[in-house]
Amino acid sequence: DTIISIIYTLLIVICHNAQGQKNQLLSVAPDCPSLEKGDIYTQSEFLGRLAHQCRYDRLLLPTYQTGDTVYVHASAYVYFIQPAEAHDLNFKLHFLLQLRWTDPRLAYALYSPERSRIIGESDLRERIWVPHLYMSNEQSSSLMGTDSKDVLISVTPDGEVLFSRRMQAVLYCWMNLQKFPFDDQTCSMNLESWKYNASILRLMWEKNNPVRLSSELHLTEYSLLDFWTNESVVRGDIENMRLGGGRCNVNFL
Structure with a gap:
């Protein structure tokens, strides 16, 4: 009993x-x-x-009610690398950036059990919370087309959000040219959280194959010897408008 x-x-x-x-x-x-x-x-x-405004506020973190850290997992697929120009100290990337996180407010399995996922473009992006990230070493960046074409978002029944965005960016690459032309240079893409510090939003690479290169990627004047990823936390610096957020780096040698 x-x-x-x-x-x-x-x-x-x-x-x-x-x-x-x-x-x-x-x-x-x-x-x-x-x-x-x-x-x-x-x-x-x-x-x-x-996502009606009576029950969802896109300006609030997914975990605002519990105060838990939001984990954002990043990955990138590189289509094209334009070799660095020594006199300009930069290089160009064309890539697909994907971000994945969970928003419990968007979990809908109880209400629409037959719906496998919700898929949308810029219209969906305007309705939900999306992490505000930027490339801290960018010289310039833009979408590779229109918003509706190059932004894709999907939401699963348990509230997992996958944000995909095709981009092109010109990034600074600080080179040491003392041994030019017999030199090796390392250029990086640094992705940082803009609005939240690391205790609120944790930015990290996906565990498996976080960065992949297109099989058609070829460099004419340089050889890509290696590439690797790492994560770090940027120290807060109010003078430079940094709140101490997480950073994901991918380095090309």
């Missing part, structure tokens, strides 16, 4: 927690659009309900 009572109590607690999570979204405000029977809505209609 004791064992049965314990099991019964655990089941009640589990059901209560699940219902509590569901009610949290359903009862945010009386005039919030319902999420019940989410499978009957189109993707656009359901997203409008899920």
